[in-house]
Amino acid sequence: xxxxxxxxxxxxxxxxxxxxxxxxxxxxxxxxxxxxxxxxxxxxxxxxxxxxxxxxxxxxxxxxxxxxxxxxxxxxxxxxxxxxxxxxxxxxxxxxxxxxxxxxxxxxxxxxxxxxxxxxxxxxxxxxxxxxxxxxxxxxxxxxxxxxxxxxxxxxxxxxxxxxxxxxxxxxxxxxxxxxxxxxxxxxxxxxxxxxxxxxxxxxxxxxxxxxxxxxxxxxxxxxxxxxxxxxxxxxxxxxxxxxxxxxxxxxxxxxxxxxxxxxxxxxxxxxxxxxxxxxxxxxxxxxxxxxxxxxxxxxxxxxxxxxxxxxxxxxxxxxxxxxxxxxxxxxxxxxxxxxxxxx
Amino acid sequence: xxxxxxxxxxxxxxxxxxxxxxxxxxxxxxxxxxxxxxxxxxxxxxxxxxxxxxxxxxxxxxxxxxxxxxxxxxxxxxxxxxxxxxxxxxxxxxxxxxxxxxxxxxxxxxxxxxxxxxxxxxxxxxxxxxxxxxxxxxxxxxxxxxxxxxxxxxxxxxxxxxxxxxxxxxxxxxxxxxxxxxxxxxxxxxxxxxxxxxxxxxxxxxxxxxxxxxxxxxxxxxxxxxxxxxxxxxxxxxxxxxxxxxxxxxxxxxxxxxxxxxxxxxxxxxxxxxxxxxxxxxxxxxxxxxxxxxxxxxxxxxxxxxxxxxxxxxxxxxxxxxxxxxxxxxxxxxxxxxxxxxxx
DNA sequence: TTGAAAGCGCTAACAT
DNA sequence: ATGTTAGCGCTTTCAA
Numbered sequence: 156x157x158x159x160x161x162x163x164x165x166x167x168x169x170x171x172x173x174x175x176x177x178x179x180x181x182x183x184x185x186x187x188x189x190x191x192x193x194x195x196x197x198x199x200x201x202x203x204x205x206x207x208x209x210x211x212x213x214x215x216x217x218x219x220x221x222x223x224x225x226x227x228x229x230x231x232x233x234x235x236x237x238x239x240x241x242x243x244x245x246x247x248x249x250x251x252x253x254x255x256x257x258x259x260x261x262x263x264x265x266x267x268x269x270x271x272x273x274x275x276x277x278x279x280x281x282x283x284x285x286x287x288x289x290x291x292x293x294x295x296x297x298x299x300x301x302x303x304x305x306x307x308x309x310x311x312x313x314x315x316x317x318x319x320x321x322x323x324x325x326x327x328x329x330x331x332x333x334x335x336x337x338x339x340x341x342x343x344x345x346x347x348x349x350x351x352x353x354x355x356x357x358x359x360x361x362x363x364x365x366x367x368x369x370x371x372x373x374x375x376x377x378x379x380x381x382x383x384x385x386x387x388x389x390x391x392x393x394x395x396x397x398x399x400x401x402x403x404x405x406x407x408x409x410x411x412x413x414x415x416x417x418x419x420x421x422x423x424x425x426x427x428x429x430x431x432x433x434x435x436x437x438x439x440x441x442x443x444x445x446x447x448x449x450x451x452x453x454x455x456x457x458x459x460x461x462x463x464x465x466x467x468x469x470x471x472x473x474x475x476x477x478x479x480x481x482x483x484x485x486x487x488x489x490x491x492x493x494x495x496x497x498x499x
Numbered sequence: 500x501x502x503x504x505x506x507x508x509x510x511x512x513x514x515x516x517x518x519x520x521x522x523x524x525x526x527x528x529x530x531x532x533x534x535x536x537x538x539x540x541x542x543x544x545x546x547x548x549x550x551x552x553x554x555x556x557x558x559x560x561x562x563x564x565x566x567x568x569x570x571x572x573x574x575x576x577x578x579x580x581x582x583x584x585x586x587x588x589x590x591x592x593x594x595x596x597x598x599x600x601x602x603x604x605x606x607x608x609x610x611x612x613x614x615x616x617x618x619x620x621x622x623x624x625x626x627x628x629x630x631x632x633x634x635x636x637x638x639x640x641x642x643x644x645x646x647x648x649x650x651x652x653x654x655x656x657x658x659x660x661x662x663x664x665x666x667x668x669x670x671x672x673x674x675x676x677x678x679x680x681x682x683x684x685x686x687x688x689x690x691x692x693x694x695x696x697x698x699x700x701x702x703x704x705x706x707x708x709x710x711x712x713x714x715x716x717x718x719x720x721x722x723x724x725x726x727x728x729x730x731x732x733x734x735x736x737x738x739x740x741x742x743x744x745x746x747x748x749x750x751x752x753x754x755x756x757x758x759x760x761x762x763x764x765x766x767x768x769x770x771x772x773x774x775x776x777x778x779x780x781x782x783x784x785x786x787x788x789x790x791x792x793x794x795x796x797x798x799x800x801x802x803x804x805x806x807x808x809x810x811x812x813x814x815x816x817x818x819x820x821x822x823x824x825x826x827x828x829x830x831x832x833x834x835x836x837x838x839x840x841x842x843x
Numbered sequence: 844t845t846g847a848a849a850g851c852g853c854t855a856a857c858a859t
Numbered sequence: 860a861t862g863t864t865a866g867c868g869c870t871t872t873c874a875a
Contacts, residue, residue: 156635157868168846173870181844198633200603203611204548205868208851223576223592229568236596248567250592252580259544267547289542291500381780414784436725440758442786501852512862517854525860549852552867 156199164193176201207268215247216463217270219261221277223250225379226407226435227450228276231298234456235274242464244271258282262289272463280348282306293466293473297459298450300475303347312466312473314459316450318349318432321480322356325430325448326402328482330364333491334400334428337361338372338391340412341404342379353404353432371396376408384408388415399427399491406433410441413487424489434483444485451478500543508537520545551612559591560807561614563605565621567594569723570751570779571794572620575642578800579618586808588615602626606633616807624692626650637810637817641803642794644819647691656810656817658803660794662693662776665824666700669774669792670746672826674708677835678744678772681705682716682735684728684756685748697748697776715740720752728752732759743771743835750777754785757831768833778827788829795822 158176162169167186174182175190182190193199207213216239220228232248239246247268251260257278265273273294281304293312300313329337339357342350358368374391376383384403391398392415401416403409409431413423423429423443431438434449458476465471502520506513511530518526519534526534537543551557560583564572576592583590591612595604601622609617617638625648637656644657673681683701686694702712718735720727728747735742736759745760747753753775757767767773767787775782778793802820809815 158870159868169869170846170848170871171844174845177870183844186844198606200606200610200633202552202868203607204551205611205851206870207548208546208552208853208868209870210851211870224570224573226568226570232567248594250594262542262544263547266544267549289544381784385784410781411784414786414788417786437754437781440725440729440755440785442758442761444758502854503852513852514854514863515861518861521854527860530860546852549867550854552852552869553854554867555854 156197157202158199161190161193161197161199164197165189204267210269212271213245213269214243215245215268215270216460216467217247217249217261217264217268217273219249219251219257219264219273219275219278221251221255221257221275221279222253222379225277226437227298227405227433227452230435230452231276231456234453235276235297235460236456238457238460242460244464256286258286258289261294262291265290265292271467274459274463280304280352282311284310287311293463295459295463298455299349300477302352308475309473312462312475314455314462314476314478316478316480318352319356319359321432321448322353322402322404323360324356324480325432326357326360328430328446328488329400329402329428330360332400332428332488335364335366335491336372336398337400337402338374338396338398339402339404340374340376340384340387340408343375343377344373350404357402372398379405379407381407381411384411385415388412389419392416392419392421400488401427401429403429403431406431406435406438406445406447409445409447409487410438413441413443413445423487428488428491430488432480434480439483439485441485441487443487445483446485446488447483448480449483450480454478500541501546502543505534505537505541505543508541509533548611554613556615557589557613558587559589559612559614560804560811561591561593561605561608561612561617563593563595563601563608563617563619563622565595565599565601565619565623566597566723569621570781571642571749571777571796574779574796575620575800578797579620579641579804580800582801582804586804588808600630602630602633605638606635609634609636615811618803618807624648624696626655628654631655637807639803639807642799643693644821646696652819653817656806656819658799658806658820658822660822660824662696663700663703665776665792666697666746666748667704668700668824669776670701670704672774672790672832673744673746673772674704676744676772676832679708679710679835680716680742681744681746682718682740682742683746683748684718684720684731684752686723687719687721688717694748701746716742723749723751725751725755728755729759732756733763736760736763736765744832745771745773747773747775750775750779750782750789750791753789753791753831754782757785757787757789767831772832772835774832776824778824783827783829785829785831787831789827790829790832791827792824793827794824798822 158172162172236246261273272292276297280302295312300315374387376387431447438445502516506516580590605617616636620641624646639656644659718731720731775791782789
């Protein structure tokens with residue numbers, strides 16, 4: 156069923172049908188009504204591929220999201236969507252799985268839908284100039300920035316936190332409370348991404364306190380699944396390795412870790428202090444509330460859209476914005492008592 | 500940049516370029532190499548709209564998901580994706596927001612991408628035959644079924660739990676432990692959807708025990724947000740209305756409710772028992788672990804795909820599968836002691 | 844106000 | 860092995 160079928164049924168030309176469908180003014184009321192009627196009757200649905208193909212440009216802004224169920228993203232996505240709509244544009248959301256290349260996916264999306272620009276959410280940290288050249292629309296990396304690739308700053312925009320510095324700050328929180336044996340829970344030490352950066356911050360904080368990072372205190376889960384963090388934490392607790400605090404690079408991991416601690420008969424924060432980075436909803440409802448450095452999800456989304464629109468509307472070029480986290484104090488951290496430290 | 504540009508640069512015809520791009524065998528090695536080179540050099544990206552337009556049919560199966568951050572869906576989506584891939588098809592994921600019409604969105608997607616079929620995840624419960632007529636491909640409703648619309652069973656397929664019966668079962672769990680004053684936490688009493696059905700199951704269980712549902716024990720949050728459930732629970736606790744147990748229609752609500760109880764100085768399950776329906780990851784890491792009727796996410800996805808493929812491959816027509824939940828016993832329920840009930 | 848026709852970028856006959 | 864060409868379904872000039 157195409158626009159031609161409608162046209163024939165109505166004994167008008169396809170252009171008339173097209174005009175009706177697109178709310179163009181210059182159609183007689185009679186024809187308009189006739190077309191509408193048949194459209195409803197026949198349940199005509201337009202083919203958007205054909206529309207996209209012929210439309211010179213859309214008002215669409217693409218949002219390429221890596222990882223379907225990431226709870227941190229949902230807040231950011233909402234913020235991005237709202238900001239885009241308020242500015243009078245349309246958001247086109249495209250999810251990709253972890254294995255896919257977001258640059259490629261974004262490039263295809265932008266071309267197929269004739270988008271004005273792209274926001275990449277949760278991408279990877281090592282683009283090359285080669286890869287970026289695929290994109291012929293402005294784009295901004297949201298929640299991350301290019302730390303490991305050889306890409307000059309003028310070639311892209313980003314809105315992110317300073318992962319290393321924030322991890323440093325989180326671990327200092329523990330150090331300042333007297334903790335010295337601090338375990339870390341992360342996805343992978345060398346993922347050339349968030350895990351790696353936050354791990355570097357962890358190491359830096361320790362070294363500053365004269366502590367040599369100890370590999371037996373590093374829990375690599377290999378994924379961001381809560382079950383993996385739970386198992387990893389359980390293993391570390393059973394290993395007999397002494398520690399009094401845990402730094403998790405993500406809230407979700409921290410929540411699972413707290414549960415592992417609880418199930419092993421210990422308490423947070425009495426036996427173990429826990430801090431993390433992210434500030435997702437869930438961790439505010441953990442018992443005790445997780446103490447975490449909350450990323451400004453709302454602002455992250457807004458700023459990303461603003462930068463992109465500035466470029467689209469010719470107000471400016473590539474920019475890099477670094478946002479700070481906000482300490483959300485929960486009940487998962489407490490000072491290491493003298494007694495506790497003596498028994499270590 | 501189009502396929503023509505590539506062709507010109509290579510001094511070959513567009514068909515040769517197309518053949519290379521689509522891995523057709525009958526191209527000379529020299530030409531193939533030449534084309535590939537230029538494609539890389541110029542960072543050519545094909546226009547998928549044009550491809551979709553011309554391709555007679557794809558191997559794509561559409562998955563229309565309502566609600567971006569719903570944690571219950573992520574497990575189902577993963578299962579659907581795996582099953583589709585294993586069967587040699589391709590999943591095309593399309594997220595819509597709560598306000599949108601999933602039937603319309605599905606119909607547009609199916610037409611534009613020439614999909615073979617559609618799976619609707621988390622849609623609404625009241626389709627009319629009119630609406631369904633938009634779809635000219637087979638489809639299955641995953642996780643819900645048409646309870647409120649006047650749509651005959653042969654017109655669509657579904658895989659779901661019996662929401663009313665499962666809610667009934669959950670509330671009986673509490674009743675059998677001696678609880679009589681049972682609060683319910685839900686989105687809306689009349690959403691013509693899951694909230695309403697589960698509420699009906701709640702009422703039926705109460706009545707069977709000779710208890711008249713009491714509106715002061717109904718917490719309507721108006722959303723599935725955890726914050727709303729938290730606030731609602733806090734309000735009910737402060738209201739002074741006596742109750743010893745809570746039935747939440749979703750795990751996420753239950754987790755927030757448990758936190759509200761904890762923050763009000765009470766304990767789960769000592770002071771309040773809590774049960775829910777869903778079985779999402781998060782609630783397994785709550786303290787105490789939430790006792791819940793877990794929906795079989797994995798199986799739900801698999802069965803949905805199977806039914807759809809049966810229709811696509813001509814093995815069968817519309818079918819309706821009702822799955823049972825599995826009781827995941829946590830630590831959030833305990834018998835109401837004689838003492839406790841006497842003090843009420 | 845309406846219709847005829849060109850063409851968006853691509854694939855797949857069909858011809859060579 | 861390669862090129863020519865006819866569309867896919869739609870929007871939009873341009874003429875009438």
